[in-house]
Amino acid sequence: MSQQTLPTITAGRVDARRHRPGLALAIIVTCQLMLILDATVMNVALPGIQSDLNFSPTGLAWVMSAYTLAYGGLLLLGGRTGDILGRRRTFVGGIALFTLASLLGGFATTPGWLLAARVLQGVGAAAAGPSTIALITTTFTEPRARIRALALLSGVASGGFAVGLIVGGALTEVASWRWVLFINVPLGLAAVLLAPRYVREPQRHPARLDLPGALTGTAAVAALVYTFIHAASVGWSDPTTLSTLVAGAVLLVLFLAIELRAPQPLLPLRLFADRDRAAGFLNFFLGPAAMMSMFFFLTQFLQEVRGLGALGTGFAFLPMAAGMFTMTRLVPHLLPRFGPRPLAVSGSLLMIVGLVWLTQLSATSGYVDGLLGPMLLMGIGGGLGFVPLTPVIMSRVAPADAGAAGGALQTMQQTGASLGLAVLVTVFGSASRHAGAGLPAGPATAHHALITGMTAAFTASAIISVSTLLVALTFPRKRP
Incomplete structure (x- = not known):
């Protein structure tokens, strides 16, 4: 063997050692979960935050909203920046900023300090989030492997809302609300150190930012x-x-x-020219809008009506998260065989049944007879209905537009969740006010008004889910 061939062989060994798709996927998915968790992980920690930092009731809402506003508002910019500057570089930079903001937020001593940290978290998440999808599509080029990877990422993105409540409840109960933020630090540091070593940098596409x-x-x-x-x-x-x-x-x-x-547009409108991709984007908007009622209203029901603490409330959502993650393992095997339409239609139907079931909720409803069934249906239905959407959207996107498509997908998800929650809270407020009018003040009246508002919101969510069913009917039976 000649000396000239040795460097090639050595370089090949180094590349083979570093190119570990499984490890790269674990890094990317963990970071995506971390970003999604922070949309809900603070929910059950809010009472402790209000007590420690003296938040006003109005200001407390901004602990959640500051993150959502920065995250949703900058996603498109983050997606295109990754396409131009390099997706791995943008991903690592976003995670680094998110990690630093989490550390600062955990040490907050004033409301303004915490809100500023939440905004910085949102900026970092908007930079890193779109690149997660783009990095997977360029790391996994074999179709079946790509479907499995995207299905796992989609399941984590959807189930992360429920996992956030579990993690938030556990950390708040065992330690304090500050650990809801501190937990991001070791995960973020690990990603920042490992991603440059094991996640490949896709080909850059030099361009001018629009x-x-x-x-x-x-x-x-x-x-x-x-x-x-x-x-x-x-x-x-x-x-x-x-x-x-x-x-x-x-x-x-x-x-x-x-x-x-x-x-060279920030959001290439040609992404919406493909009918299947456009329908996938639409259902990524409608799906979170329908599902947000589960997290927001059932958290209140479990704590205010059933008297559960933060930890118990978090674990109450475990069946839903388990159903969602189970589907992430099954969908990659089902999608090539049946195509996206049967899966999405079945998932939407299960979600509709689960939400209609929740409209029967009452003050005497227990967990087993009133919540367990709907949670399982929503978890399985959400997995079947929405896990196939990411492969449908990303399967035929040109490499130069992968970051933009990922940013558009997550923008739809975040905006849909915000809009859905706003609509459902409006429905809830109107129904609860009418239910409590003219009744004597007291716990029974408060519970009656609360549950009446919730069941009205679940009815509205079921109607939104019917819309996801109609969109799912337009999907192809089987992708060529």
Whole structure:
């Protein structure tokens, strides 16, 4: 063997040692779970945060909303930045910022300090999030392996909302609310150190950033997300709600006009030219809108009506998370055989049944007879209905647009969750006010009003799920 061949062989060994798709997938999925967890992990920690930092009731809502607003508003920009600057570089930078913000937030001593840290977390998540999907699509080039990887990522993204409640409850009960933020630090540091070594950097696509599109698109999504968050607390008739809604709509129209003419757009509108991909985007908007009622209202029911603590409330959602994660293992085997339509239709039907079941909730409903069944149906239905969507959306995206497509997907998910929660809280508020009118004040009346509002919100969620069913019927029976 000649000396000239030795470096090639040695370099090949080094590359084979470092290219471990399984380890790369574990790093990417763990980071995606960490980003999704922070959308709900703070829910059960809010009472402790309010007590320690003296938040006002109105200000406390911004502990959740500050993260959602920054995350949802910057996702499109984060996706295209990854395409231009390098997806692994953008991913690692976003995780580093998210980790630093988590550490700072855990040491917060004032409301302003914590809210600033939550905004920084959202900025980091928006940079890293779109690159998770893009890195998987370029790491796994074999179709079946890619489907399995994307299904796992999609299941983690969907089930992460429920896991967030479990993790948040456990950490709050055992330690304190600060550990809900501190837990991100070791995970984030591990990702920052391991990702450059084991996650391949896909080919970069040199281009100019569409600055007008970035400004109008980010402002439009931020305005709309703020509108939904604001409407959830003060209603849709509030002048601020209406003005930000109009501003968001005008900015959205302007953004689309810019994207139609831009030579290198922030969001290539050709992504929506494929009918299946457009339908997948739509269901990624509608699905979280329907499912948010489960997390928001059942958390209140379990704590205020059934008297569970933070840990018990978190573990109550375990069947739903288990159903979702089980589907992430089965869908990669079912999707090539049956195609996306039967899976998505079956999942939507199970979700509808689960939500209709929840409309029968009462003050005497127990966990086993009133909640366990709907939670299992929602977990299995959500897995069947939404895990196939990521492969449908990403399967035929050009490599140069992978980050933009990932950013659009997650923007749909975050905006759908915000809009859905705003609509459902509005329905809940109207129904609960009417239910409590004229009745004597007391725990029984409060529980009656609470449950009446919840069942009205579950009815609205079931109607939204019917919309996901109609969209699912347009999916192809089997992908060629």
